[in-house]
Amino acid sequence: MTELRSSAAGTAQASASWTGQKGVPTRMLLLRHGQTALSVERRYSGHGDPELTELGHQQAAAAAARLAAVPDVAAVLTSPLRRARQTASAVAEATGAPLLVRERLIETDFGGWEGLTFSEARARNPELHARWLGSEEVAAPGGESFTDVGRRVDAERLAVIEEFPGATVVLVSHVTPIKLLLRTALDGGPGILYRLHLDLASLSEATFYPDGGASVRLVNDTSHHPVG
Secondary structure, three states: OHHHHOOHHHHHHHHHHHHOOOOOOEEEEEEEOOOEHHHHOOEOOOOOOOOEOHHHHHHHHHHHHHHOOOOOEEEEEEOOOHHHHHHHHHHHHHHOOOEEEOHHHOOOOOHHHOOOEHHHHHHHOHHHHHHHHHOOOOOOOOOOOHHHHHHHHHHHHHHHHHHOOOOEEEEEEOHHHHHHHHHHHHOOOOHHHHHOOOOOOOEEEEEEOOOOOEEEEEEEEOOOOOOO
16 A cells, blocks of 8 residues: 555656666556446456446446545546446546547457357367467467557557656556566566466556666555455
């Protein structure tokens, strides 16, 4: 909680003192949406549009209460999908920041695997599923590849840095876009997508400098989750 209470300017100065980055970064607080029925059953949930469950709403409220303690949130940017918008609406109300829908924050399009479990998708398209697991260039049937998602997410990242220079913004999105943003900040390889775990309604934090540098301060924090 202490990390989130510090101002964007203070964190930028502390980071710049040891990273050598120049300028004040845009601070992105990356929030995954709350629980849905598909996430309970561990089904691929891409461009489908399920609502939050009761627990999902509780998770969103808890994340919103935590983010309300962050000073000077300039905006809450959200994926257009309902589960993200419902989560983001709670955050916007708690912080008083404007809520802006950003199409490029949408989850991966899983095409013909939408709503299936891992095992069901593998049984339906065993060869394609194996290739999909081994390459970011391979797309689900009728869907998009992680490379495709990476292009639009990076375009959104650059747009946010330009639109909100030196500001703190909350991005409410999904597993793949958040992992890709963290991977960019870490300058990591493709394995990060498959090894990094992000819980529902988890909070991560990355700062992106105008000179191209970045730093990661928080990953998959769920300390705000409701108990029980």
